[in-house]
Amino acid sequence: MIKYCLLFILILSACISQETKVNSHQSNIHYNLALELAQNALYQNSLDEFAKAISLDPGNINAYRKKGLVYFGLREYDEAEKLFVKAISLDPHNVQSHINLGMVKYYKGDKAEAMNLWQKSVNFKSDDNDSKALNNIANLYKEDKNYKKSIEYYQLAENQDSGNTMYLNNLADAFRLQGELEQANSILKNSLKLNPLGLNTNFHIGMVYRDLKEYGKAVEFFKKSLKVSSFPEAHFQIAQIEFSMKNKASALKSIKSAIQSSPKNLKYQNFRDLIAPS
Numbered sequence: 001m002i003k004y005c006l007l008f009i010l011i012l013s014a015c016i017s018q019e020t021k022v023n024s025h026q027s028n029i030h031y032n033l034a035l036e037l038a039q040n041a042l043y044q045n046s047l048d049e050f051a052k053a054i055s056l057d058p059g060n061i062n063a064y065r066k067k068g069l070v071y072f073g074l075r076e077y078d079e080a081e082k083l084f085v086k087a088i089s090l091d092p093h094n095v096q097s098h099i100n101l102g103m104v105k106y107y108k109g110d111k112a113e114a115m116n117l118w119q120k121s122v123n124f125k126s127d128d129n130d131s132k133a134l135n136n137i138a139n140l141y142k143e144d145k146n147y148k149k150s151i152e153y154y155q156l157a158e159n160q161d162s163g164n165t166m167y168l169n170n171l172a173d174a175f176r177l178q179g180e181l182e183q184a185n186s187i188l189k190n191s192l193k194l195n196p197l198g199l200n201t202n203f204h205i206g207m208v209y210r211d212l213k214e215y216g217k218a219v220e221f222f223k224k225s226l227k228v229s230s231f232p233e234a235h236f237q238i239a240q241i242e243f244s245m246k247n248k249a250s251a252l253k254s255i256k257s258a259i260q261s262s263p264k265n266l267k268y269q270n271f272r273d274l275i276a277p278s
Contacts, residue, residue, distance in 0.1 A: 027057035
């Protein structure tokens with residue numbers, strides 16, 4: 001009987017010892033440092049700090065998820081997936097983890113599972129901010145050229161996060177692709193009021209004017225987007241317009257700028273070869 005009691009005490013003390021190893025305060029210190037390091041592109045240091053945060057508190061869901069996001073940014077999708085799955089195992093209704101795991105599945109080519117995860121996150125709770133999931137679902141519908149459904153989901157995303165210019169721009173692009181150019185332009189003008197320097201907003205306005213065959217205005221807005229950053233697709237669109245107007249020298253200069261920003265893009269390389277065959 002004494003032996004059994006002694007064994008029970010030893011097991012109990014071992015359990016208590018395990019519990020006392022959890023240090024949420026210290027875990028959060030390492031977690032916050034990891035976030036700061038990631039923001040400064042010190043990714044390996046960030047991963048090390050996330051690992052310390054997890055070791056001090058194995059239930060730190062945010063540490064798993066944010067560590068997964070670092071791996072995702074580094075395109076190490078298998079590692080990212082493991083961490084998002086772990087976060088979901090700790091909290092099966094964690095909206096952001098489902099959204100993040102969906103992104104991994106999308107980039108690994110499993111669009112059906114990505115859609116499933118994003119739909120699941122939307123259905124968890126009505127008061128969750130799942131606008132990212134709604135936007136991602138809309139993107140998939142747009143890829144499939146189901147513009148009606150994509151517009152529906154972009155509108156739901158924008159309703160949840162009013163004033164988000166990315167959602168507005170995506171919504172406008174879906175209207176443009178559906179052929180409703182004036183509606184697209186109206187939405188983009190509202191987006192431009194929210195962010196006058198918006199790179200994507202100016203680019204999308206350029207696309208609307210391109211479709212309207214108002215090429216001068218299209219080039220004007222493509223160039224506005226280029227003032228914000230060297231955006232290769234804007235260079236490409238300008239090159240196409242210049243080439244259609246028989247200005248081969250300018251078109252060649254523009255497509256070379258696109259290739260300089262995105263040297264592995266075959267679409268740009270093929271267009272350069274069309275302008276100036278080797």
